[in-house]
Amino acid sequence: MQIKLLRSLLAATGTLSLLTLAGCTEPALQQVPVYKVAPDTLVHKVHTEGELFAVNSVTISAPRNVQGPRFIASLAREYSRVEPGDVVVTFDATQLERSQRQANTSLSSVLADEQQKLAEQQNEQKALGLDQTLIAQEFNFADRFSIDDVQIRSKLEILDSMQNKEYLGEKKEYLGWQEQSFSQRSSGELELLQLQRGQQQNLLQQAESGLAGLEVKAPHAGILLFESNWRGEKPEVGGMVFPGSKIGSIPDLALQHLKLQVIEQEAIGLKAGQRVTFHLAAWPEKVLSGSIVSVAAVAQSRERRDPRKYIEVIVAPEQQDPNFMPGIKAIATLWVNEKPGILKVPLQAIFSEQQQLYVYKRNGSGFVKQPVSLGSKSLSHAEISTGLNAGDEIALINPES
Structure with missing residues (x-):
């Protein structure tokens, strides 16, 4: 009995060993x-995001005809509907009024100095003219009644007369030089005063022009959008702007395109004419179509902390939708190849x-x-x-x- 049990145990062990070997020989491949x-x-398609923008837009900028910064006194509400002639930005007039008063005061002072200088030059020129007339008469008299006959006058008198005549001649030449020098000096003084007068007139004109342009009006109907600076801040009342800096824009809503940002590594093969499908983030159920208009040649960073670079892709919708509005976010699929x-x-x-x-x-x-x-x-x-x-x-x- 024990021998049969031992034989059964050995048979079971052999069978288990064969099964184990069979499992080990099964290829791991x-x-x-x-x-x-x-x-x-x-199908090569790229998913990305972007926003709508107006193709035609009028820029609202701070006037360039004023030196130095300007301060915003009032702003129209952003995204509000504006009509032609509506005031969208008003600038503070305090600084310009101060500049106008200073320019007026300085101009009046320069004009008074100019008149005084003209009167002084006229008096000095008149005195020089009188001296020249007197010297000329004395010289003519000395020349006319000069007697050098020793039988009539002594030698000392003759020498004295000759010295007097020579002195009058030298003085006549000196007065001529003085007149020429006075002419050059007076001309330079007047030119300096005229330059100062022109400078103050320009400052006054700039101040008056700035006062006349305190209001920026809408050139056409549209939606008012403000521009963000490099810190992401938009213009506000009391904010400072420099001449020529962009404050905002009034886009023409009749024609809008889509601006997409595609990661540089995913933008391979993108070109104009390729099909695009997209939907607005606020209306995801409505799928729209368009085509690529242009692909930027150079990738740029979008955020300072984002190491990735993006290619800007402009898409023209097949038709304009009533829901289109500049700045609305959109999710798009670019069909690169099929x-x-x-x-x-x-x-x-x-x-x-x-x-x-x-x-x-x-x-x-x-x-x-x-x-x-x-x-x-x-x-x-x-x-x-x-x-x-x-x-x-x-x-x-x-x-x-």
């Missing part, structure tokens, strides 16, 4: 996920070694490296140009690892 190659449609009837495989199944692309193709109970060449790509799949046929099975992971 059967656990590798595979993909069966078959004709299919390669190729039906091609062999495609997942990108994760493609490997490279020494600049050669290959896949792991099933061969019996194992896998072999099969070189391939690719055609078009999407974000998840690639077209197989050569190297595989319909019905082939390839590994989705590296079976060797």
